Each structure stands twice: as C-alpha cells, then as structure tokens.
Amino acid sequence: AAVIDGVGVVVEVNAETDFVGKNEKFVDFVKGVAATVAKEAPASLDALMECTYAGSELTVTQQQQEMVLVIGENIKVRRFARYAEGVSVPYVHAGGKIGVLVNLETDLDAEKVQEAGKDIAMQIAALNPRFWDKAQVTQEILDEEKKVMLAQMENDPKMAGKPAQVREKIVMGKLNKFYAENCLLQQDFVKDGDMTVEKYLASAAKSLGGTIAFKDAVRFEKGEGIEKKQENFADEIASLVKG
Secondary structure, eight states, rough: OETTTTTEEEEEEOOOSHHHOOOOOHHHHHHHHHHHHHHHHHSSSHHHHHOOOSSSSHHHHHHHHHHHHEEEEEOOEEEEEOSSSSSSEEEEEEEEEEEEEEEEESSSOOGGOOOOOOOOHHHHHHHHOOOOOOOOHHHHHHHHHHHHHHHHHHHHHHHHTSSSHHHHHHHHHHHHHHHHHHBBGGGGGTTTTEEEEEHHHHHHHHHHOOOOOEEEEEEETTTTTTOOOOHHHHHHHHHHHHH
C-alpha cells in the first residue's frame, strides 16, 4: 500500500516463500507494479498485465516472467486497488501480510489527516469489519442473522422455554450489537473505547479545524481465498527458459 504521485494504490503480489517476499528484487518488482497501477489506471488485472511496466519496455506479464526466472520461484500479481480522488492513507501491517488503503474526503491538507487515516487503517487491519457503515447492511442480511440467533435460542435450554415475544426482544437487542461488531464506523474505536470510529473522525476533524469523511477502504490479506496446492514450478520455469 502506498501513495504515488497523489494516487493511492494497494497491490498483492504472491511468491511461494516468505524468504522471497523479503528479497530486494521481489520488493522492487512489487513497487514497480504499484507505480504502474498508479500511472496507467488499468481497469482490470488483465489490463494491468498488458501495461508497460514502470521504467521498462516490457509488459507487466513479461517483467513477471523475468522475475520468475531470476528468483527461481513462481511469482504472481494477484490483485490491486487504486484511488485517484480524495486523500488516501496507506498502512502495511505485519511486514506486508496485510495491506490497507483508506480513502478520505476532506477539506484539510493531506498531511493533516494522515494520523486519523492511519488510525482507521490500523483498526481495519486488526478487526477486518464486514461492512464500512450500517447503511450497507441489507434487510436480507439482518433477516439471516435473526434466523441464526433464533435457531441458537431454540437449542439453548435456558432460552427455549421463554415466550416468543421475549426471544424476539433479545434478538433485536443483539442486532443492534451486530452493527457495533461488524460495521467499521459503528465499532468502538480501538484507541478509545468511549467513542465509535465515526465519532473519532468527527472529533479529529473538529480539532484540526475542518471536515473528514470516510469514503472507502481496501484491505488485502496475503493469500486470503487462495487454495494452497503443490505444483511443479520447475517445469514452468523450464518452459519459460525454452520460450
């Protein structure tokens, strides 16, 4: 995650081992991919792979193949996000395991909102909220949560005997708690549990003499959603050499 020429970028590039993840050549390649995303504004991953890699005459695909040959491990650009508007604040957690990019709308200088943005990014990295704001939670999601809660009560000897209207009231109370647990802006602010994230942003804006509004964020956790499988990358490298 980084801000390059005013553009916020977060990318995930996968290698096979943590050792390679710390390799200087690999790190430089990732920075180059981020710079390419910032400059070219590709619409998709396929489009990015066809872009000219920053500071090179090769495409990103060709540069990636070069890196595979140099490092001797499979390397793959997996995904990216880019914000050209607003003020973006990057945060990298646990040596690159999690990358967060927060996008804010503000009338203040970018430098002034860095601390607030980083605080929000750290909260996202640590708690990984399902939603940014309670407005994103649909009735369908709430109905599903309610269904699960009622089923749990049916299986709880202490709750099963209670009248239906009592259980309904308990569920409604739990649904209010659902927002506080799952929605970033309604969560307790980790640095000060007496206020929500929303109130923290309002407080930070007031003390700085301006406005700060949370617009969006991206959280990439390395390898999430990837099924780990063993492949013979020696064959793949051999085929690249032949090519």
